[in-house]
Amino acid sequence: MPVDLSSLATAQRVLFEIPLVPLQGHRFQPTGFPSLGAATFQTKDGLCLLVESAQSMGNWLELTVWDKDKHDVKEELKGISHVKIMRNSMGKGGTEKQNQVLLTDTILESHRLGSPYLLEESSKEFFNKLKGDLGGLETGPIDRKKLAEVLLKYDVGSLLHGIFLAKKGLAGGRLRVARALSAFIEADGVQVAASGGVKNDHVNPSGETRSGFGNVPFARDEFTAEHITLYVSVDIAQIRGYGLGDDVEQLLILLALYKLRALLDGNLRLRTACDFKVGVAGDIVAKSPAGFSLPKLIDLVVELKGSVARCKTRMSVTEAFFNDEFKNGKEEIIETASDGNTDNGDTDVRG
16 A cells, blocks of 8 residues: 555654553563663653663664664665675785675664764775765855765665764864654653562572672562554654755655664564563554554565655765774773663663
């Protein structure tokens, strides 16, 4: 079925408020922050909880276009722009094609084109290419359309998830774009579900716990909630404001809706003990504009293929290289009591 975007023609934003429920049981494990723990806050309706932050939800949404098995963009989205960051497995002297391996990709990187594997790389090859394409932005007001055109060329995700090119050599570090696609999860009417356990050592129960031996008791706080809601905003006004034309505008809107639908139809397991499903049957209808329904994934795929084809001359899949030595920085180890797994903290690692 064709995707009808006509109701968005005059919209400023598309806003969704999507109810979620735990996949099993009542408890769930929220995101946690060092020295803070769970992010609870008070409103006029009582105690609330930040379950998943905007940064973390951005990460989940970006991964919906990535095929983890093939280490590439999903087949149905081939043609969208991104930068593959390669590395010579034989070191700097290894220039043979067969020695090149994928190190990372702007789809996987914290700040997309702002990745240090692109901007801090010693040869400055990609940095200079990017600077050349951005030429003329060093002084004076930022030409937003020109910046948007360059971002479209190299990494279309930067136009949805935002970017900050914090390098003095790139317009004095002034090049930034806010998120056009943003999401977060909050829970209302929350209560702590306290529990705990013991990491057992059946060989030496009284062993030295600092070294991982012995029985180690631990406490664990999960939560229950009256309501859990995924809030999503697609900033149509910002997308329209890039000034890139109707074809690109449609591409960005379809891609944003695809990412949301793929996330909801896929795996909403955010952590070991934080697994959700959509808590409403039938269509997912936007809060604004009223009556707009989130299209089905199969329909979005069909429309996106055509949209990508119409914009293909303005996008590229680029290969860049990072062959510098990896340097170890100062390591900071935060010891926390856990139940033996390490994914009980916040996932805001990419921004």
